[in-house]
Amino acid sequence: MKPETVNKVFKWIFYTLFVLFIVVYSVSISGYNEQQERQRVNLTEEKIRAFEQDIKDGKKIDLDAYIEEKNNFDDKPKRIGLKISEIISKYMRKGIQSTFRILNNIVES
Numbered sequence: 046m047k048p049e050t051v052n053k054v055f056k057w058i059f060y061t062l063f064v065l066f067i068v069v070y071s072v073s074i075s076g077y078n079e080q081q082e083r084q085r086v087n088l089t090e091e092k093i094r095a096f097e098q099d100i101k102d103g104k105k106i107d108l109d110a111y112i113e114e115k116n117n118f119d120d121k122p123k124r125i126g127l128k129i130s131e132i133i134s135k136y137m138r139k140g141i142q143s144t145f146r147i148l149n150n151i152v153e154s
Contacts, residue, residue, distance in 0.1 A: 051151060058144070
């Protein structure tokens, strides 16, 4: 390979990794994951309070009213999205492996 081509490949890889780093860093700084977890805990605490209040009021208790359902991937659009995600993951894995193979060959030569 020509040195110019190798430099272009390294620049492209560097820029891609830099952009990915910035995205991951900004998500961690914004606290997105913590906010989602906090929201889930608050919903659970609200359900517990509602359950305790219903017991105090002597209402008939139905546990299904207090349990949140998990996401189900049984409907067609979600299954298609899951399948597309698996296909993208497969090809990304192959692409990354071949990139590292090429880089290994460049370093060894």
